[in-house]
Amino acid sequence: MLVSEINTLTEEISSLVEKYGAGRQSLLPILQEIQIRYGHISDVAQQEIARLLDIHPVEVYGVTTFYSFLNTTKRAKYNIRLCKTISCDLTNKDGIARALERELGIKFGEISSDEKYSLAYVSCLGMCDQGPAMLINNQVYSKLTPRKVVEILDQIKGR
Amino acid sequence: MSDNAYKDRIPVSQQALVIENNEPEKIGGTINIEINGTPYKVPFGMTILESCKMHNIHIPTLCFHEDLCIAGVCRICLVEVEGMRTLQASCAYPITQSIKIHTSSEKVRKARRHILDLMISDHYGECYSCNRNNNCELQKLAKEYGVDFYRYGHVQEPFYEVDKSSYSVVRDMNKCILCRRCVRTCIDLQEVGALDAVNRGYDTKITTFLDKPLAEVICINCGQCINRCPTGALRANDPSDEIWEAIDNPQKHVVIQTAPSPRAAIGEEFGLPAGTSLTNELNTALKMIGFDKVFDTNFTADLTIMEEGTELLLRLKSALVDKDPNVKLPQFTSCSPGWVKYIEHFYPEYLDHLSTAKSPQQMFGAVIKTFYAQEENIDPANIVSVALMPCSAKKFECNRPEMDSSGFKDVDYGLTTRELAQMIKEAGIYLPELSKSKFDEPFGEASGAGLIFGATGGVMEAALRTAYELVTGRPVPFENLEVLPCRGMEGVRQASVHLENVKPEWSFLEGVDLNFMIAHGTANAEKVMEALRRGELNDIHFIEVMACPGGCIGGGGQPIPTSLEIRKKRAEAIYKEDEGLPIRKSHENPHVQYIYEKFLTDGPCGHLSHKLLHTGYVKRGSYIA
Known part of the structure; x- marks a missing residue:
């Protein structure tokens, strides 16, 4: 990272620490804001947060890796998360998974080479009555069919 | 719907446990409980695990350790509390009501087995x-x-x-x-x-x-x-294979220096109770294993006192006489390699406060491959220098690139107490029954001051015994040389010694209160450093820090398990041995006097000792690249 980038990051984290307080209880909200702004929480950001909250970097790393929606590495532009829990599974999750893999040309857990799409399973999205469900960034798509998946992806690709 | 009606609809298994409280709810009182059908009285707020331990009822534990906070993650200490739906982790259950506990019911046994x-x-x-x-x-x-x-x-x-x-x-x-x-x-x-x-x-x-x-x-x-x-x-990181290889190689002259702490603890590896000192038996065992010479690290501990003590007096002189604003006080001890790396990482701006004197291990390494090689006429390239230490950080220390002032790697291997015990067993030796033998010349004798380096406060006590006498000409004013304020297991200790009627050459110290502090465990060191940063320690002159709780006797290379009780016993063993030694002050050690006469002729902190016995530090910082 460039020094100027690190400085902006530090400033940003400092203002977040000011906003939420300098205790360890502020860790999660700070992580969430950094995640929203940068799409991931870099190792520099993790160490800066640790320093400003007076905790150890490895504790920040432990929390970041605990939550699926906090990332330590750069993510794709569109993060596609398919619900893998039982009610979605019963409503043809596997068919949706195959359609996604075929359309995007990547497997689950992978990122496309142009860093545009990533594919991952998640635990319950809370859409059990409308399964199968998936999440693209913050948008929920429910009652999916393979055909619907193709349409959604076409829409995104057209953007 | 009334509250009660709603309660009735909750399945029995989900209902909250309600026990009629027939005991006063207060900390400091006692409470009647029942364990496995037998009534007991236990202090209010005590955990189930502690209560059972108190009454000799065994509960298995795994994540529980008495030095650490409660975690309750392993679940092996589960017990049944009558009326509660699930089994409870006994280590994390404070007793606040009269409960009935079962520690080995079928449910408990099966759950533990499954876990x-x-x-x-x-x-x-x-x-x-x-x-x-x-x-x-x-x-x-x-x-x-x-x-x-x-x-x-x-x-x-x-x-x-x-x-x-x-x-x-x-x-x-x-x-x-x-x-x-x-x-x-x-x-x-x-x-x-x-x-x-x-x-x-x-x-x-x-x-x-x-x-x-x-x-x-x-x-x-x-x-x-x-x-x-x-x-x-x-x-x-176990180097015993390499050491065996050196021992088996007739061309190599293998010497070992033994630190004070391993000898107070190695007995535990052979089934003896903690606090059994086996100094002389250990010497015999090391010779039997095949080490050519066995030396006492206490000798260089004495040397450390001379160097570090002189450094402190020099710093005091420039602060009090020359009024030098750049002199760094308080001075920190530098014997503990864990502490040295801690300050390099977390407080690099205070590295100038750290004494430049090497640790006893590294001093000995440098002396063995120079002075000893010269005296005995051995090519230092053929010397393999091993250090028996209670410490895992010593392994890192001897591999620091700057530790080659003898022209060779000063100390080749750091060996821990546990690893040596293993080597002794491998050689077919039962340590406790061996005959006694002394350390080898030319460093055959060491003082009790060097010996107590092993316990927290020991370096300070040893330094005071020498510095006080050097300055005033009288022994340190404590009965039987036991500087009691230095001893104990409290995390941070502070005391002072008043200097009076000093010798003419130290007149600037007349009436000065020598303030010192002792910390052990780096969490306590952090407290000291933060106080220093806040400017609260400006009147302190000397601070001893050891990275491990209890000092070296609780080091990372010592026999497992460890607890406060065990560490206290090991410390007692060291202090007891010190009491029985003829020489108990570093400057009175004849071998120390000899080495300053013969080899380090320009005295403590002189040119040659700066080259061989002092070192520098690296500003590491806490950023992980």
């Missing part, structure tokens, strides 16, 4: 190739609970690569059972924070920041995590 089976299903490792064989808490529990097959399977292939990057600590996460004792040790006890649990659920593992090799993150190599690991997941 063990689950742990073992994830635990790769064959016991006979594990360095904790026979001293493993998981193995012991498996035996206790009669594990005779792998109910949930067993890992056949290692899942993680063994991290051997560090000179000191080897991490084999395949054997980890996620009890988080190392995490609590590293974060709470030592305030270093090298390890934590990352990921979630089945993927959870204990690792470093960004999963980096241990050598690349901030680790002070203190090895306290090793001492508290219940399995073989953490161990010290």
Whole structure:
């Protein structure tokens, strides 16, 4: 990272620490804001947060890796998360998974080479009555069919 | 609908436990409980585990360690509390009501067995190739609970690569059972924070920041995590194969220096109670193993006192007489390599406060390959210098690139107490029954001041015995030379000695109160450093810090297990041995006088001692690249 980038990051984290307080209880909200702004929480950001909250970097790393929606590495532009829990599974999750893999040309857990799409399973999205469900960034798509998946992806690709 | 009607609709199993409170709810009172049908009285707020221990009822534990905070993660200490739906972790259940507890009902036994089976299903490792064989808490529990097959399977292939990057600590996460004792040790006890649990659920593992090799993150190599690991997941980097090879090579002259702490603890590896001193038996054993010479590190501990003490007096002189604003006081001791690395990482701006004197181990290394080689007419290239230490950080220290002032690697191998005990067993020797023998010349004798380096406060006490006498010409004003304010197990201690009627050459110290502080465990060191940063310690002159709780006797290379009780006993053993020694002050050691006469002719902190016995430090900082 460039020094100027690190400085902006530090400033940003400092203002977040000011906003939420300098205790360890502020860790999660700070992580969430950094995640929203940068799409991931870099190792520099993790160490800066640790320093400003007076905790150890490895504790920040432990929390970041605990939550699926906090990332330590750069993510794709569109993060596609398919619900893998039982009610979605019963409503043809596997068919949706195959359609996604075929359309995007990547497997689950992978990122496309142009860093545009990533594919991952998640635990319950809370859409059990409308399964199968998936999440693209913050948008929920429910009652999916393979055909619907193709349409959604076409829409995104057209953007 | 009334409250009660609603309550009736909750299934019985989900209803909250209500026990009629017939006891006064206050801390300090007692409470009547029933364990396995027998009534007992226990203090209000005491945990079930402690209460059972108090009444000699055994409850197995794994993640529980008396030095650490409660975690309640392993669930092996489950007990049944009558009226509660689920089993309760006894280590994390404070008793506040009169409850009835069952510690070995069918439900409890079965649950514990299943928990063990689950742990073992994830635990790769064959016991006979594990360095904790026979001293493993998981193995012991498996035996206790009669594990005779792998109910949930067993890992056949290692899942993680063994991290051997560090000179000191080897991490084999395949054997980890996620009890988080190392995490609590590293974060709470030592305030270093090298390890934590990352990921979630089945993927959870204990690792470093960004999963980096241990050598690349901030680790002070203190090895306290090793001492508290219940399995073989953490161990010290064992050089005994290389040492055997050197011993078996007739061309090599293998010398060993033994630190004061291992001799007070090695008996534990042979089944003796803690606090049994085996100094002279150990000398015999080392000779039997095949070491050519056995030296006493206490000799260079005496030398350290001369160098470090002189450095302190010089600093005081420039502060009080020359009024030099750049002189750094308080001066910190530099004997503990864990502490040195701690300050290099976390407080690099205070490195100038650290005494430049090397640790006794490195001083001896430099002296052996120069003075000793010269006296005995041995080519230093053929000398293999081994250091028996209670410490895993000493392994890192002897591998520091700057530690080659003799022209060679000053100390070739750092060996821990545990590893030496293993070598002794391998040689077919039963240590406690050996005859006694003395240390070898030319460093045959050492003072009791050097000996007490092993316990927290020891360096300070030794320094005071010498410095006070040097300045005033009288022995330090404590009965039997026991500087009691230095002793004890309190985390941070502070005291002062008043200097009066000093010798004319030290007249600037007339009437001065020499203020000193002692801290052990780097969490306590952090408190001291923060106080220093706030400017609260400006009147302190000398601070002793040891990285490990209890000092070297609680070091990361000492026999496992460890507890406050054990550390106290080891310290007692050291102090007792000091009491019986003819020489108890560093400057009275004839060998120290001899080496200043013959070799280091320009005296303490002179030119040659600066070259051989002093060192510099690296500003490491706490950023992990």
